[in-house]
Amino acid sequence: xxxxxxxxxxxxxxxxxxxxxxxxxxxxxxxxxxxxxxxxxxxxxxxxxxxxxxxxxxxxxxxxxxxxxxxxxxxxxxxxxxxxxxxxxxxxxxxxxxxxxxxxxxxxxxxxxxxxxxxxxxxxxxxxxxxxxxxxxxxxxxxxxxxxxxxxxxxxxxxxxxxxxxxxxxxxxxxxxxxxxxxxxxxxxxxxxxxxxxxxxxxxxxxxxxxxxxxxxxxxxxxxxxxxxxxxxxx
Numbered sequence: 001x002x003x004x005x006x007x008x009x010x011x012x013x014x015x016x017x018x019x020x021x022x023x024x025x026x027x028x029x030x031x032x033x034x035x036x037x038x039x040x041x042x043x044x045x046x047x048x049x050x051x052x053x054x055x056x057x058x059x060x061x062x063x064x065x066x067x068x069x070x071x072x073x074x075x076x077x078x079x080x081x082x083x084x085x086x087x088x089x090x091x092x093x094x095x096x097x098x099x100x101x102x103x104x105x106x107x108x109x110x111x112x113x114x115x116x117x118x119x120x121x122x123x124x125x126x127x128x129x130x131x132x133x134x135x136x137x138x139x140x141x142x143x144x145x146x147x148x149x150x151x152x153x154x155x156x157x158x159x160x161x162x163x164x165x166x167x168x169x170x171x172x173x174x175x176x177x178x179x180x181x182x183x184x185x186x187x188x189x190x191x192x193x194x195x196x197x198x199x200x201x202x203x204x205x206x207x208x209x210x211x212x213x214x215x216x217x218x219x220x221x222x223x224x225x226x227x228x229x230x231x232x233x234x235x
Contacts, residue, residue, distance in 0.1 A: 012038040013065040018079040023226035033079035040090040045143040052089035092120035102129035133164040141171040167192040194222035
């Protein structure tokens with residue numbers, strides 16, 4: 001799908017916000033603007049942004065903004081932050097609409113990260129336009145069947161890019177064994193582990209529980225900075 005001159009390519013957007021801090025993964029703590037796209041192809045039980053996809057609880061028509069790529073570009077560039085994080089939902093459901101946008105962010109000296117669940121193969125143009133991919137394959141704790149949440153072809157593409165960090169949401173130390181199996185089977189590296197939590201005390205307690213084994217496996221440990229700062233995952 002090519003971009004139509006004049007900003008005619010539309011995006012389904014849940015929200016645009018910032019400046020704020022990137023809360024997770026290798027860029028945690030960095031000043032960022034967020035473009036959160038609507039809709040997702042998974043239904044994780046612990047999802048902290050259900051308003052981007054869960055029609056059983058939210059009126060997605062009322063929440064979703066339909067914007068042209070040019071409008072989204074203008075609104076994000078008005079936020080004074082060097083990092084642009086495109087997230088969701090699952091942003092790669094709209095992958096063909098993101099190539100021009102990612103190129104324009106880069107042309108305006110903004111670094112671009114895309115956060116994805118790793119089930120959709122990105123186009124080569126988008127893969128090359130994005131500075132950092134934060135791929136978060138879902139574990140069994142998500143409640144999603146493995147054949148839906150683990151897609152070998154997509155994971156192989158992200159591994160081959162050399163610009164991907166694999167970020168896993170952990171509910172208990174037992175989840176680390178599942179991560180290790182995925183690491184070995186698909187060659188995932190580098191790996192970041194972070195707790196599934198909705199409050200500051202839960203984040204700190206869970207990080208303490210998984211820290212030693214995460215270190216022993218030579219993985220990286222991520223906090224959830226936005227929860228620590230705000231006290232809850234709900235903004």
